[in-house]
Structure formats: structure tokens, C-alpha cells
Amino acid sequence: MTTSGFQVSGNAPEAYERYVALIMTPFVQRLLDEVHLAPDGSLLDTACGPGFVARAAAARLGAGSRIVGLDVNGQMIAAARRFAAQDAPAVEWVERSALDMPFGDGEFAATVCQQGVQFMPDCGAAVREMSRVTSPGGRVAVTFWMPLDQQPFFGAQVGHLDRLLGPEQAGLLSAGFRLAPEVVEQAMAAAGLGDVHAQEVRSEIALSIPLEEFLVGQIGALPVAPAFAALPREGRMDYVRSMERDLGAFRRGSGEYVVPFASHLVSGTRA
Numbered sequence: 001m002t003t004s005g006f007q008v009s010g011n012a013p014e015a016y017e018r019y020v021a022l023i024m025t026p027f028v029q030r031l032l033d034e035v036h037l038a039p040d041g042s043l044l045d046t047a048c049g050p051g052f053v054a055r056a057a058a059a060r061l062g063a064g065s066r067i068v069g070l071d072v073n074g075q076m077i078a079a080a081r082r083f084a085a086q087d088a089p090a091v092e093w094v095e096r097s098a099l100d101m102p103f104g105d106g107e108f109a110a111t112v113c114q115q116g117v118q119f120m121p122d123c124g125a126a127v128r129e130m131s132r133v134t135s136p137g138g139r140v141a142v143t144f145w146m147p148l149d150q151q152p153f154f155g156a157q158v159g160h161l162d163r164l165l166g167p168e169q170a171g172l173l174s175a176g177f178r179l180a181p182e183v184v185e186q187a188m189a190a191a192g193l194g195d196v197h198a199q200e201v202r203s204e205i206a207l208s209i210p211l212e213e214f215l216v217g218q219i220g221a222l223p224v225a226p227a228f229a230a231l232p233r234e235g236r237m238d239y240v241r242s243m244e245r246d247l248g249a250f251r252r253g254s255g256e257y258v259v260p261f262a263s264h265l266v267s268g269t270r271a
Helices: 014-036 052-060 074-088 124-131 152-165 167-177 179-190 212-218 225-229 233-246
Strands: 041-044 064-073 092-095 109-113 134-145 195-208 257-268
Touching: 014 052, 014 074, 014 109, 014 134, 014 195, 014 212, 014 257, 041 052, 041 124, 052 064, 052 074, 052 109, 064 074, 074 092, 109 124, 109 152, 124 134, 124 179, 134 167, 134 179, 152 167, 152 225, 152 233, 152 257, 179 195, 179 257
Parallel strands: 041 064, 041 109, 064 092, 109 134
Antiparallel strands: 134 257, 195 257
């Protein structure tokens, strides 16, 4: 089975659900807007993780819809199934690589990938598969983070983790901010998609959880979690205090931090 360059373990799915969801929610909603979902339609959520997009789609679509989440990480699929049990029990969950999907040609009205394509070992192959399983006239859309110099939170995070854990560990994160939109546009055009275009999506996100808890909890969702947990307490607190200092400009009078995040969104239509 082909894996991505971003793999997590341990309690990562729970950390995704509590902490990463805060960052992802506005981009999930914008991604779903982009594919023009129809009631009782069908959607494939590629590299679904704990199922943010699939579950949000289930809230939008009717009971006759078909929604599938696919991820190569079995632990994420198990967590997605567990998290969806109450509010989206009809969603199907499939453990499989995005490079080799077990679906027929044109099986879905729309196919999306939220913050996953930048970690795939072959972006072009993944886009070809997403195009293949989408029906003619259907939409394909992906999001992936803009560069670190556009990301106050992630830029500070990668810098401090580089200092505390070293460049190899920090590189596991910084790799997720290097994909150029032109690469994805070209991959979509080569896969037979038309009306391909890229846009920037920016959102100011309120970190409604106390910042110290958020900073440590969000690390738990990342591949660097074991190395961070192995730091002595002084090292972990160094990270927290340094991040608090760097994010100080985004602290509101209420004490809440409202931080800008920025993503590329590239989409196209299946011919």
C-alpha cells in the first residue's frame, strides 16, 4: 500500500478532532462550496483523515446522498467511523491509497481533498485518480496550505520545532507548505479536467481553547508528536512560551487569539 508523507499514530485522531478542527472548519466549508453539491448527490473525500469534509457534507446533503471517506491510514479511518457514528452514520469509510482507489470510473458527482495532496508521493497520480472517479460534469477540488511566510502560526511553529527538535523533525511539517498551485493546475489539466483555476482562501480563526492547551494539544496531531513528548518539560514549555510571544499580536482584549491562516484552493470540472 502506498503511503503519504504525513503519517500519524497514537492519539492523533483525537487531537485532530479537538484541536485541528478549529483550524480546518472554514476551509472545509469553502471546499464544499466549490464543488456545488446537489441534494442527494455523491461525494468522495480523499485523504479524509478523521472525516471533517465527509461529515460536513453529510450535514449538507439529503438522506439519499452517498458520501465516502478514503484514507490510507487505518487508524484515521477507525476514528472517522467512530466520530461519525452519531451525526453521520451513513458515511462509508474506506482504507485505501488515493493513488489506487477501489471505485469505478465516474462513480462520484464530486471529489475533494482537504489538506492532503501536498503529502502524497505522486500528486499527478492522485489527481488522475480523483478525476477518473468523478462523473462527467462533476467537480474536483483540493486545498493545500500556502507557504510558511503567509502563515503566522505555522511559520512560528516550524521555526521553534526546528530549534528544539532539529531540522529533520521540523521538515516533516515544512514539507506541507511547499506545493505550488501551478503544479496542481497542471496535474488537473493533464488529467482531463477543464475550467481549472486556483484561488487563495484566507480566514481569521479564533483559537477558542486556552492557548497553552491548544499549542500542546495541536502538536499531538502531528508526526512530530513523539519527539515533542520526549522533550524535557523545560523544552516543551520553551515551545509554549515562544509561541505565545510570537502570536502576541493576535491576542484580543478578551484574551482570545484570532490568527490568520491561508490556503490554496484549486478546482476543475470533469469533461
